[in-house]
Amino acid sequence: MFESSTIKDIARALNLSTSTVSRALRDSYEISAGTKKLVMEYAQKVNYRPNPNALSLKERRSKSIGIVVSEVANHYFSQAINGIESIANSRGYTVIITQTHESVEREKTNVQHLASRSVDGLLISLSAETNDVSHLEQLHERGLPIVFFDRVPERINTYKIIADNAKGAYEATSHLIRSGHRKIAHISSSAHLSISIERLTGYTDALHHNGLNVRPEYIKNCPHGGMIQEEVETAVKELLSLNDKPDAIFVAGDRLTMGCMHVLKKLNMLNPTMIAIAGFSNSDVLDLFNPPITSVFQPAFDMGQLATEKLLELIEAKFPVTEFERDILHTRLFIR
Amino acid sequence: MFESSTIKDIARALNLSTSTVSRALRDSYEISAGTKKLVMEYAQKVNYRPNPNALSLKERRSKSIGIVVSEVANHYFSQAINGIESIANSRGYTVIITQTHESVEREKTNVQHLASRSVDGLLISLSAETNDVSHLEQLHERGLPIVFFDRVPERINTYKIIADNAKGAYEATSHLIRSGHRKIAHISSSAHLSISIERLTGYTDALHHNGLNVRPEYIKNCPHGGMIQEEVETAVKELLSLNDKPDAIFVAGDRLTMGCMHVLKKLNMLNPTMIAIAGFSNSDVLDLFNPPITSVFQPAFDMGQLATEKLLELIEAKFPVTEFERDILHTRLFIR
DNA sequence: TTAATTTACGCAAACGTTGCCGAAAACTAT
DNA sequence: ATAGTTTTCGGCAACGTTTGCGTAAATTAA
Numbered sequence: 001m002f003e004s005s006t007i008k009d010i011a012r013a014l015n016l017s018t019s020t021v022s023r024a025l026r027d028s029y030e031i032s033a034g035t036k037k038l039v040m041e042y043a044q045k046v047n048y049r050p051n052p053n054a055l056s057l058k059e060r061r062s063k064s065i066g067i068v069v070s071e072v073a074n075h076y077f078s079q080a081i082n083g084i085e086s087i088a089n090s091r092g093y094t095v096i097i098t099q100t101h102e103s104v105e106r107e108k109t110n111v112q113h114l115a116s117r118s119v120d121g122l123l124i125s126l127s128a129e130t131n132d133v134s135h136l137e138q139l140h141e142r143g144l145p146i147v148f149f150d151r152v153p154e155r156i157n158t159y160k161i162i163a164d165n166a167k168g169a170y171e172a173t174s175h176l177i178r179s180g181h182r183k184i185a186h187i188s189s190s191a192h193l194s195i196s197i198e199r200l201t202g203y204t205d206a207l208h209h210n211g212l213n214v215r216p217e218y219i220k221n222c223p224h225g226g227m228i229q230e231e232v233e234t235a236v237k238e239l240l241s242l243n244d245k246p247d248a249i250f251v252a253g254d255r256l257t258m259g260c261m262h263v264l265k266k267l268n269m270l271n272p273t274m275i276a277i278a279g280f281s282n283s284d285v286l287d288l289f290n291p292p293i294t295s296v297f298q299p300a301f302d303m304g305q306l307a308t309e310k311l312l313e314l315i316e317a318k319f320p321v322t323e324f325e326r327d328i329l330h331t332r333l334f335i336r
Numbered sequence: 337m338f339e340s341s342t343i344k345d346i347a348r349a350l351n352l353s354t355s356t357v358s359r360a361l362r363d364s365y366e367i368s369a370g371t372k373k374l375v376m377e378y379a380q381k382v383n384y385r386p387n388p389n390a391l392s393l394k395e396r397r398s399k400s401i402g403i404v405v406s407e408v409a410n411h412y413f414s415q416a417i418n419g420i421e422s423i424a425n426s427r428g429y430t431v432i433i434t435q436t437h438e439s440v441e442r443e444k445t446n447v448q449h450l451a452s453r454s455v456d457g458l459l460i461s462l463s464a465e466t467n468d469v470s471h472l473e474q475l476h477e478r479g480l481p482i483v484f485f486d487r488v489p490e491r492i493n494t495y496k497i498i499a500d501n502a503k504g505a506y507e508a509t510s511h512l513i514r515s516g517h518r519k520i521a522h523i524s525s526s527a528h529l530s531i532s533i534e535r536l537t538g539y540t541d542a543l544h545h546n547g548l549n550v551r552p553e554y555i556k557n558c559p560h561g562g563m564i565q566e567e568v569e570t571a572v573k574e575l576l577s578l579n580d581k582p583d584a585i586f587v588a589g590d591r592l593t594m595g596c597m598h599v600l601k602k603l604n605m606l607n608p609t610m611i612a613i614a615g616f617s618n619s620d621v622l623d624l625f626n627p628p629i630t631s632v633f634q635p636a637f638d639m640g641q642l643a644t645e646k647l648l649e650l651i652e653a654k655f656p657v658t659e660f661e662r663d664i665l666h667t668r669l670f671i672r
Numbered sequence: 673t674t675a676a677t678t679t680a681c682g683c684a685a686a687c688g689t690t691g692c693c694g695a696a697a698a699c700t701a702t
Numbered sequence: 703a704t705a706g707t708t709t710t711c712g713g714c715a716a717c718g719t720t721t722g723c724g725t726a727a728a729t730t731a732a
């Protein structure tokens with residue numbers, strides 16, 4: 001169907017051997033200037049592009065990296081992806097993006113598929129369902145470079161790029177307290193995720209430092225991180241049906257924040273006089289609400305860039321890397 | 337670094353030839369049941385995966401398709417991508433997603449890169465800047481299967497999947513008229529895009545059928561489809577500085593709608609008593625506004641699926657296809 | 673002029689896989 | 703028992719590229 005010219009074609013046309021053409025194109029010292037010019041110009045003319053599959057086969061690398069995120073329709077992830085692409089493309093790598101939709105099964109098949117596609121490395125943010133990471137551990141032990149970002153596992157020893165979730169959560173919760181709220185609930189993704197744990201810490205710290213009690217009935221988890229709207233709905237409704245209703249909610253995720261707002265809207269309570277909301281979100285749409293909603297912004301683009309730099313470092317390392325950092329980037333509180 | 341076992345390894349371990357192993361794995365009739373069992377079980381044990389690069393090199397296809405969209409952080413496109421993935425993955429294809437950010441230059445490099453990555457086909461929605469499609473025409477003429485969706489070119493003869501933009505625009509505009517608005521402006525992406533033209537047609541038709549005049553000063557274009565917020569800001573401000581200010585705006589795109597709302601918010605005019613908005617958008621966040629904003633919803637997921645089915649049809653066709661349909665899917669007006 | 677060196681190129685193998693062709697081994701028919 | 707079939711497997715080439723090695727021709731040194 002769609003054939004492009006090969007080194008063989010050039011060699012035949014110019015009456016040279018493939019090795020000469022190959023070397024000429026790579027500007028090897030053992031090819032005369034005249035031949036080089038001839039080859040270069042002809043290659044230019046026929047728009048020669050090296051066949052990436054042949055290269056990958058030969059070099060045993062694909063110059064591609066795999067990305068695994070919950071979903072691209074999430075401002076945090078789409079911004080992170082932009083950061084990843086900016087670095088990867090400038091270094092000659094293709095990225096293959098896959099979505100888990102918060103399902104651990106899809107995470108497994110995606111990772112499996114990427115590995116069999118022989119990507120050179122993996123950039124992963126765990127799905128909300130993922131508790132057991134043995135499917136990743138296996139690959140990692142077999143030598144596949146992996147860098148985690150945002151939602152990172154405890155067990156696997158490699159680079160991890162995260163935001164300062166505890167601090168971000170602390171600031172958001174403190175802001176709600178400063179705004180006069182005392183009964184602050186917390187809705188989060190699945191309890192075992194690193195981000196959930198860290199954000200919970202920030203939340204409870206903020207309550208403690210302000211002399212407030214942590215009330216277990218105020219803390220709700222959505223095991224699918226907002227992918228299943230019923231979970232969010234149940235969480236909110238349970239909070240609202242308490243005898244001592246909360247007057248504010250700190251929501252620990254982009255999609256959860258939106259889901260939460262939809263529920264409140266449905267209940268006709270999307271109004272800070274009814275119940276205030278502050279949450280982690282990278283969406284600028286929060287600006288548009290009246291009154292606007294305070295949010296914790298993660299440096300998603302930077303996190304994507306940093307994660308990619310670390311991954312390429314691993315991929316292109318001459319010797320196995322055994323010392324890994326855990327990079328923590330600052331969040332920003334947008335008070336609205 | 338990351339080695340996985342090959343057919344050769346299996347052959348050596350089992351004292352067979354590579355061809356026998358290959359055939360055993362593909363359940364060929366000319367291999368005995370015993371050998372098959374042996375090979376299959378050993379392959380299972382060592383977790384054998386065929387090397388996709390070797391396959392691609394041999395079969396001269398990569399089992400991957402390239403996607404070119406403006407950006408994934410756009411609900412229309414992210415939904416379309418989900419549709420594309422659902423079909424592609426079930427048929428054994430990998431998708432490589434690239435973003436133009438509405439730049440024709442990035443479109444060119446992305447397309448070039450995908451082609452040199454030897455994807456089997458391309459799924460494209462043109463960038464807002466793209467007027468000249470000769471870079472795509474070339475590839476198409478050289479035999480690369482391409483299917484366009486959403487923003488489609490006139491010139492290239494292949495499958496095109498679009499929504500009924502004119503009808504959607506007609507309905508949205510009519511809704512604004514029914515709501516009592518008479519001075520309805522229109523903000524759109526770059527004028528040469530197919531979607532812009534069709535939506536403009538729907539808009540003017542609606543005005544005409546309701547006895548209203550089309551006023552050129554009410555029609556504004558943003559050449560970068562909302563990627564450059566200043567363009568949106570200028571458009572809105574120009575509308576608002578007219579002597580006879582519009583009392584409603586029909587906005588022709590997802591990102592534009594958001595951009596437009598940001599401007600109005602800044603001007604403290606995000607309020608239907610000031611100026612009403614209706615627009616094309618696939619985002620459910622519009623639900624959350626008070627009062628909510630009426631929108632035209634495109635069946636993005638279905639469009640993605642259909643486009644992929646058509647593309648795979650082209651890719652897997654035994655004979656060159658010369659008859660192409662232009663599929664038009666229905667939009668849905670969400671009156672809020 | 674002859675030998676030693678350098679320059680410029682070709683040959684062949686390898687990466688992992690498939691498929692055509694050939695052939696030993698086993699079976700069937702006479 | 704012999705010839706003919708079938709079954710089951712191996713050898714080899716090819717996909718496009720790079721690279722180590724070999725070598726004829728050109729250049730330099732003696």
